[in-house]
Structure formats: structure tokens, C-alpha cells
Amino acid sequence: MTPDDLGSPPLSAVLRTLDATTAGLDGAEVERRRRRYGPNRPLAHGRRPPWVQFLSRFLNPLVLILLFASGLSAATGNVASFVIVLAMVLLSVTLDFVQEMRAETAVDALRRSVALRVRVRRDGIERSEPAEQLVPGDVVRLAAGDLVPADCRLIEARDLFVNQAMLTGEPYPVEKHADAPDALSAPHPDPAEALDTVFMGTSVISGSGLALVCRTGDATAFGQLSGTLQAPPPPTAFELGIRRFGFLILRLTVVLVLFVLAVNTLFHRPWLESLMFALALAVGLTPELLPMIVTVTLARGAMRLAKRRVIVKRLAAMHNIGAMDLLCTDKTGTLTEATIRMVRHLDGRGAESERVFRLAYLNSRFESGIRSPLDEAILAFRAVDLTGWEKIDEVPFDFERRRVSVLVANGAERLLVVKGAPEDVLRQSTHYETGDGAVAPLDPAARAGLDRLFQTLGEDGFRVLAIASKTVGADHVSAALADESDLAFAGYAVFLDPPKPSAMAAIHALTKAGVNIRILTGDNERVTRHVCAELGLTVTGLLTGDDLRGMSEEALRARLAKVNVFCRVTPAQKERVLLAHKRAGRVVGFLGDGINDASAIHAADIGISVDSAADVAKEAAGVILLDQDLSVVQEAVMEGRRTVQNVTKYILMGSSSNFGNMFSMAGASLFLPFLPMLPIQVLLNNLLYDASEASIPFDTVEAEALARPAQWDLRLIQRFMLVLGPVSSLFDFLTFYVLIHVFGAGEALFQTGWFVESLATQVLVIFVIRTRRSSLRDRPPPVLIGLTLGAATVGALLPLTPLGAFFGFVVPPVSFYLFLAAAVATYLLLVETVKRLFFRCIAPRPGPGRRNAPAGTGFHAG
Numbered sequence: 001m002t003p004d005d006l007g008s009p010p011l012s013a014v015l016r017t018l019d020a021t022t023a024g025l026d027g028a029e030v031e032r033r034r035r036r037y038g039p040n041r042p043l044a045h046g047r048r049p050p051w052v053q054f055l056s057r058f059l060n061p062l063v064l065i066l067l068f069a070s071g072l073s074a075a076t077g078n079v080a081s082f083v084i085v086l087a088m089v090l091l092s093v094t095l096d097f098v099q100e101m102r103a104e105t106a107v108d109a110l111r112r113s114v115a116l117r118v119r120v121r122r123d124g125i126e127r128s129e130p131a132e133q134l135v136p137g138d139v140v141r142l143a144a145g146d147l148v149p150a151d152c153r154l155i156e157a158r159d160l161f162v163n164q165a166m167l168t169g170e171p172y173p174v175e176k177h178a179d180a181p182d183a184l185s186a187p188h189p190d191p192a193e194a195l196d197t198v199f200m201g202t203s204v205i206s207g208s209g210l211a212l213v214c215r216t217g218d219a220t221a222f223g224q225l226s227g228t229l230q231a232p233p234p235p236t237a238f239e240l241g242i243r244r245f246g247f248l249i250l251r252l253t254v255v256l257v258l259f260v261l262a263v264n265t266l267f268h269r270p271w272l273e274s275l276m277f278a279l280a281l282a283v284g285l286t287p288e289l290l291p292m293i294v295t296v297t298l299a300r301g302a303m304r305l306a307k308r309r310v311i312v313k314r315l316a317a318m319h320n321i322g323a324m325d326l327l328c329t330d331k332t333g334t335l336t337e338a339t340i341r342m343v344r345h346l347d348g349r350g351a352e353s354e355r356v357f358r359l360a361y362l363n364s365r366f367e368s369g370i371r372s373p374l375d376e377a378i379l380a381f382r383a384v385d386l387t388g389w390e391k392i393d394e395v396p397f398d399f400e401r402r403r404v405s406v407l408v409a410n411g412a413e414r415l416l417v418v419k420g421a422p423e424d425v426l427r428q429s430t431h432y433e434t435g436d437g438a439v440a441p442l443d444p445a446a447r448a449g450l451d452r453l454f455q456t457l458g459e460d461g462f463r464v465l466a467i468a469s470k471t472v473g474a475d476h477v478s479a480a481l482a483d484e485s486d487l488a489f490a491g492y493a494v495f496l497d498p499p500k501p502s503a504m505a506a507i508h509a510l511t512k513a514g515v516n517i518r519i520l521t522g523d524n525e526r527v528t529r530h531v532c533a534e535l536g537l538t539v540t541g542l543l544t545g546d547d548l549r550g551m552s553e554e555a556l557r558a559r560l561a562k563v564n565v566f567c568r569v570t571p572a573q574k575e576r577v578l579l580a581h582k583r584a585g586r587v588v589g590f591l592g593d594g595i596n597d598a599s600a601i602h603a604a605d606i607g608i609s610v611d612s613a614a615d616v617a618k619e620a621a622g623v624i625l626l627d628q629d630l631s632v633v634q635e636a637v638m639e640g641r642r643t644v645q646n647v648t649k650y651i652l653m654g655s656s657s658n659f660g661n662m663f664s665m666a667g668a669s670l671f672l673p674f675l676p677m678l679p680i681q682v683l684l685n686n687l688l689y690d691a692s693e694a695s696i697p698f699d700t701v702e703a704e705a706l707a708r709p710a711q712w713d714l715r716l717i718q719r720f721m722l723v724l725g726p727v728s729s730l731f732d733f734l735t736f737y738v739l740i741h742v743f744g745a746g747e748a749l750f751q752t753g754w755f756v757e758s759l760a761t762q763v764l765v766i767f768v769i770r771t772r773r774s775s776l777r778d779r780p781p782p783v784l785i786g787l788t789l790g791a792a793t794v795g796a797l798l799p800l801t802p803l804g805a806f807f808g809f810v811v812p813p814v815s816f817y818l819f820l821a822a823a824v825a826t827y828l829l830l831v832e833t834v835k836r837l838f839f840r841c842i843a844p845r846p847g848p849g850r851r852n853a854p855a856g857t858g859f860h861a862g
């Protein structure tokens with residue numbers, strides 16, 4: 001079908017076109033259609049097939065020029081060198097590719113485990129299936145909080161309001177209707193106008209519906225727009241940092257290559273060999289493994305978290321969570337137990353009232369919008385026989401009004417039953433039920449009495465909903481916002497939402513780890529204060545939604561450091577508070593599970609949600625908790641920091657010893673009458689170095705490095721490079737001197753000796769650089785020891801084997817190996833000393849609370 005004819009023909013015609021019925025498809029037919037239409041995933045072919053990804057790695061200009069140059073040298077007779085260069089490029093690209101693919105496959109599997117599911121009718125029964133497996137002709141059920149899974153024609157709709165901002169930019173919910181059979185005939189090319197159609201990517205705000213899937217995947221309106229709409233999320237600070245580091249290295253590389261070329265031209269050396277040497281140096285200098293190391297490190301962190309039942313949907317969230325220094329969270333389910341219990345139902349005088357319960361029950365039973373735990377609690381309290389009652393209409397719940405109304409009828413009796421936040425319901429009431437069946441006007445004295453009762457309940461830690469009603473005439477066939485006035489207040493439904501004992505420990509641990517906590521709740525001040533008190537949390541400052549409304553950005557900003565509880569905030573205010581913190585330079589996480597949290601989750605640096613959350617919240621989040629528990633957040637934070645630290649290690653390695661070595665080689669070509677290393681030797685050196693580095697994602701990280709948010713620090717890296725680079729170069733020149741003057745080395749021996757030596761120093765220094773502590777105190781994992789020692793050993797022994805000659809090596813004298821041992825030991829000792837001085841004097845670790853907001857903000861244990 002084309003977009004234009006979707007909304008226009010009658011439902012019966014659409015069903016015929018799709019060869020479907022409202023009873024749904026059968027399994028075999030679904031299978032057939034899935035093969036025909038493919039997965040219901042826009043941009044399914046957005047990711048390039050593996051072989052294209054593999055080949056695209058050869059598009060690196062350095063690699064291309066290198067291959068070209070070695071091809072040239074093969075043409076002039078040096079075939080062996082060409083074969084070796086080709087083999088090495090292949091090997092290194094494959095190593096890189098395989099590692100990264102494996103990591104991505106693992107992360108994809110995790111992502112799928114928390115994929116959106118829909119209720120779909122198949123084989124005559126309704127069941128839950130991944131949204132990705134929908135096919136045209138399926139019949140799906142929609143409820144408040146759901147994301148619409150495909151472009152669908154409505155079969156039934158009940159007070160169905162959808163937010164289409166994703167497609168139309170229109171922020172207000174639109175009501176959708178199933179058409180009266182064969183009634184609508186005007187075409188609806190514009191989504192906003194197609195009232196009997198819902199579109200992929202839009203979300204159900206309230207109400208419910210049954211819908212026929214018409215278009216899936218790329219064929220949807222969303223799929224057509226995807227290219228422009230689904231712009232990749234802005235890069236994180238970490239990604240930017242890595243990019244900047246890449247540029248830094250690139251500039252150095254260009255300078256180095258030009259320098260080497262100039263020197264060799266000046267000395268009239270063979271130009272082709274010089275070019276290859278310069279290129280090999282450039283290859284050695286580029287941190288070409290960086291993307292792979294980053295992906296593998298992050299993926300490994302994600303896998304470890306999966307064991308703790310935390311699913312990382314977006315890998316970039318991993319380093320953000322390591323950098324997070326502020327966590328905003330809602331209250332219900334995070335700080336309190338997920339199950340809420342109704343305990344009492346009181347009239348205005350505080351006496352138990354059966355009528356209040358019946359009204360509350362009517363409202364919860366017939367309400368079709370967001371299923372809240374409060375409704376579940378009312379329905380679970382006791383079953384009420386509602387025969388004779390029927391629902392006429394509804395004004396669905398929303399987080400601005402904080403109430404829901406249903407219009408119900410029982411014979412001639414017709415009643416609007418309202419339930420919601422006491423402040424808001426009382427404002428709309430003009431009368432109250434006195435308890436003996438009579439109704440009295442709500443004079444100031446009575447109002448004060450009701451307020452007092454509500455206050456006392458709140459102070460005792462009870463959550464309270466007000467129940468009110470209004471009798472309307474039989475001619476009242478629909479409910480509207482305007483009907484929620486002149487209400488007769490009936491009483492309060494009282495709930496117990498006990499604090500979660502584990503929350504205290506988790507908050508304490510997070511605070512200690514440098515992550516401050518803010519509570520952003522739609523609930524009222526008294527209940528929130530009570531929960532905080534029970535958990536032993538000091539409220540250092542509190543703002544309500546009303547306070548926020550009249551507050552300028554500057555005023556809000558001035559109070560951010562002190563205020564740690566925000567009450568009665570609307571979804572938009574949650575987002576506003578979050579953005580204000582972001583603007584103040586914090587790295588902010590948001591944990592929430594409701595429709596009302598979705599925009600804040602989306603705006604956060606790290607959106608966190610739970611598996612049971614509303615679709616919109618879950619979709620917006622980068623991290624999904626399978627158990628709603630703050631203590632796993634703390635583990636996620638640690639894992640995030642670990643990944644940032646390990647990536648930083650790789651960069652520190654590359655920017656110090658590796659850089660130093662390349663620099664020395666360039667320098668050596670100035671005074672040596674020959675190349676300090678053959679181009680293929682440089683490449684081999686680089687390959688072995690890369691192989692040893694591949695173990696970095698598996699390294700452990702010391703506790704001190706995990707104690708603070710791990711923010712990207714390019715300054716540290718630059719300083720480290722400036723201090724340790726020269727140390728390494730100094731040592732290299734010493735080695736050159738010894739090789740020439742002690743061993744009387746000619747070209748081949750010099751190259752052999754320097755190869756063995758530079759490789760050994762370059763890879764072994766990881767033992768020093770991987771920790772800020774004394775290197776002997778911090779034992780690396782076996783894989784790192786194995787790969788590092790392995791690479792150094794292969795390099796040292798290669799000249800002794802027949803293969804050595806192939807690379808242009810000669811067998812060095814035994815005394816050379818003695819020198820090697822002594823030299824490497826001295827070098828490592830020197831670096832160890834400089835490292836300790838560096839971290840003590842030049843870049844000490846910030847003390848607790850120094851980097852973040854001043855100590856004393858956020859929570860402390862009471």
C-alpha cells in the first residue's frame with residue numbers, strides 16, 4: 001500500500017487488501033509474510049553487511065599508500081617485502097575486525113533481550129511477541145504507555161490519545177478513532193489528519209485500542225523519514241575526547257612522515273624504501289586499534305553487567321555512566337517497594353467508608369489509561385460486584401492534571417467519578433459528602449478540616465488519593481475536562497508504599513563513590529519527606545512544581561547545589577531540572593519507569609529504566625535494569641569507570657612509549673647511514689605490539705581509580721606524553737650508542753638489535769603504566785601477562801629462527817641478550833620512578849569531592 005491509501009479506504013477493504021481478519025493471522029501465514037516483508041525494523045539494512053565492513057577497513061589512506069608502495073617495490077624486484085606487507089596488513093585488519101564483530105554480536109544479543117514487545121493476536125489467542133516480528137495483517141493491542149509498533153489501521157479505539165510529535169512535531173496528544181464501518185472516505189496523506197490510523201514511533205498517551213498492522217519496517221511513514229529523523233545521538237564527552245586525541249596523533253604523524261622523507265631525500269637515500277619506511281612509521285604511530293579497543297572494552301563491561309541483570313542498550317552509555325556524577329531518580333519502586341498496598345478508605349471525617357471504596361473501585365476498574373500501581377492496589381484490595389454498571393466515557397489521566405475521571409451509568413443513575421491528587425481534586429470540589437448520605441457545601445472550615453486530615457495522613461507516610469463524584473443527567477453521553485468541576489468530595493483512599501531497605505545502602509554507596517542523588521517525584525512533599533526520613537536521608541533543600549513554575553533559569557541554577565528533592569513536578573519539569581543540572585556541567589543520569597519520565601530519560605546523559613517500564617521510557621533509556629534496584633546502578637557505575645580507565649590505559653601506552661619509539665626512529669634516520677629499521681620490521685613490530693595490546697580490555701582496575709567519576713582527561717594524557725616520551729627517547733639513544741660502539745653493529749645487526757629492544761620495552765611497559773600504584777603490588781590478569789610476555793618473547797627469539805632471515809634479521813651475539821635484559825630492567829625501573837613522580841607532583845588524583853560539587857550537597861546518611 002502507498003502512504004496515501006492507508007487511511008482512506010474502509011476497514012473492510014483494508015482487511016481484504018491485506019488478506020487478514022480481525023481475529024489475527026495463523027502461525028504459518030506469519031512465517032510466510034515475515035519472509036516476504038522482512039523484520040519490522042526501520043533501517044534494517046542500515047548496518048552494512050560484514051564483508052563490506054571488513055573491506056572498508058582497507059580504505060584507510062595509510063594502508064592504501066603502504067600497499068601501493070610495497071606493490072611498487074615488488075615491481076622493482078622486492079617481492080618478498082610485498083608479500084610480507086600484504087600478509088601483515090591482512091592479519092592486523094582481521095584481528096581488529098574479528099574482535100570488534102564478536103563484541104558487537106554479543107551486545108546485539110543483549111539489546112534483543114530487552115527489545116520492545118507487543119500484544120498480538122495469532123492463532124486465535126493473544127500473546128506477547130517482539131515488535132520486530134510483526135507482519136502486515138497482524139492484529140495488535142495498544143495501551144497507554146505503548147509505542148505504536150507499526151503503521152496500523154484502528155479496529156477499536158477507546159479514548160485513544162497518541163503523541164505524534166515524532167512525526168509531526170505537534171506536542172499535543174491527538175485523539176484517534178476507529179471509523180464507523182465504511183464511513184470515512186476522505187484520503188489522509190498527512191499523519192496528523194489520519195484519525196483512524198496510528199503510526200510507528202508515535203506513543204499512546206492514554207486509552208486503549210485494537211489495530212491492524214498495515215505497514216512494517218522501512219515501509220512505515222517513520223521508516224521513510226528515518227534517514228533524517230534518526231540522526232545519531234550527539235557524541236559523548238568521551239567520544240569527543242577520543243576524536244580529539246586522534247587528531248593530535250594525526251598531526252604528529254604528518255609532521256613525522258614529512259620529516260623522515262625530507263631527511264632521506266637530503267641524504268640521497270633510495271626514495272622508495274624511504275617512503276615505505278616513513279609510511280611504516282606512520283602506521284606504527286596511528287592508534288589503529290583504538291576503535292576496536294574501545295568497542296571490545298565497552299562490550300566486555302556490558303557483558304559483565306548483564307550477569308548482574310543490567311542491560312546496556314547503547315554502548316556509549318557505558319562510558320557516560322562511568323563519568324556520571326549526579327543521579328536523578330523517581331521515588332516509587334526505586335526508593336520504595338514496587339508493590340503499593342491500599343490500607344484504608346476514609347470519608348471526610350476520617351471514618352472508614354464503604355462508599356469511598358466503591359467509588360475508587362469504579363474509577364480504577366473502568367479507567368483505561370496508564371495502569372498505575374495505585375489502581376492495582378485498589379483493585380487488589382477487595383473485589384466489588386459491578387454488575388449493572390457500565391462505562392460511558394473517560395477523561396484519561398495525565399500528569400499535569402494528576403487526576404482521572406470516568407463517566408459511568410447504572411440504570412438511570414449516571415455518575416462522573418474523579419480520583420486524583422488531593423490538592424487538585426479538592427480545588428475542583430464545591431461540596432463534600434458528610435458521611436450520612438448528605439452533601440454539604442465545602443466552606444472554608446470544612447476545607448481546612450479535609451486539608452488537615454490529608455496532612456496528617458501524609459506525615460504518617462501514607463500516600464493519599466482523593467475521590468470525588470458528580471451526578472449528571474442521562475443526556476450526558478461524554479466526559480470532558482470541563483465536567484471536572486463542582487465536584488462532591490467523597491473521601492480519601494489511603495496507601496502504604498514502604499521504603500525499600502536496600503535503597504539506603506545503595507544511596508550511601510553511590511554518594512561515597514562521588515555520585516550525588518536527586519529525587520524527582522510527582523508525589524507530594526509530605527510523603528516524600530517521610531520516605532526520606534525513613535531511609536535516613538537528609539533533605540538539604542526542596543522545591544515543588546509550583547516553586548519551579550515561577551522560577552527563572554538563573555534562580556533555579558543558583559539553587560541546584562542545595563536542593564536534593566523536587567516534589568509534585570510534572571514530566572516537563574523533570575526534564576527542565578535535569579537539563580539545568582546538565583547545563584551546570586554535571587554528567588547526569590535519570591532513573592525512571594513511567595511515561596512521565598520518558599522525556600527526562602531521553603534528555604539525560606545516561607537514561608536508565610527498568611524492564612517493566614512503559615515502552616516510551618524503556619525505548620528512551622540506554623541502560624535497562626532487569627531488577628528495579630538502586631544497588632545495581634552502583635555496580636554499573638563501577639563497570640563504566642573500569643571501561644574508561646582501560647581505554648585510557650591504551651591511550652597512555654600509545655602516547656608515551658610507542659610514540660617515543662617512533663620518534664627515536666625518525667631521529668635515528670638523521671645520523672645513521674642506513675635505515676634504523678626496515679619498513680617490514682617496523683610493521684612487524686607494530687603488529688606484535690598490537691597483539692599484546694589486545695589484552696587491555698581484560699585488565700583489572702585498581703580500587704582508587706574507581707572511587708571517583710571517571711571523566712575524560714586529555715590534559716593528563718598530553719602531560720603524560722610530554723613527560724614519558726622523552727624518557728623513552730633518551731633511553732633509545734643510549735641503546736643506539738651501545739649497539740654501534742659496544743657491539744660494533746652494522747646495518748643488519750643494528751636493525752635486529754633495535755627491533756628486539758624496542759619491542760620489548762614498548763610492550764613490557766604496560767606493567768608499569770597500567771596502574772598508578774607500585775607496579776609490583778598490582779597483579780595483572782593472566783591474559784595480559786601471557787600476551788605481553790608472549791609478544792616480547794616472539795620478538796626476541798624471531799632472529800634466531802629461519803623465519804628471521806626472511807625479515808632481514810641476523811642472529812645477535814649472546815652478550816646482546818644479556819645487555820637486553822639489563823637494558824629492559826633499567827628502563828622499566830626508570831619509567832616506574834618517573835610515573836610515581838608524575839602522579840604525585842604533576843597530576844595527583846583529585847581528593848574526595850574535589851572535582852564535583854562541594855562536599856555537603858546531595859545526601860548523607862542521617
Ligand SMILES: Nc1ncnc2c1ncn2[C@@H]1O[C@H](COP(=O)(O)OP(=O)(O)OP(=O)(O)O)[C@@H](O)[C@H]1O
Pocket residue numbers: 329330331332333370371372374375397402403404419420421422464465520521522523524594596
Ligand atoms: N492512577 C491514578 N489515579 C489518580 N491519580 C493518580 C494516579 N496515578 C498517579 N496519580 C496522581 O498523580 C501523582 C503523580 O503520579 P506519580 O506519583 O506516579 O508520579 P511520579 O513522578 O512517577 O512519582 P514517583 O516518583 O512516585 O514514581 C500522584 O502522586 C497521584 O496524586
Ligand SMILES: [Mg+2]
Pocket residue numbers: 330331332593594
Ligand atoms: Mg513513577
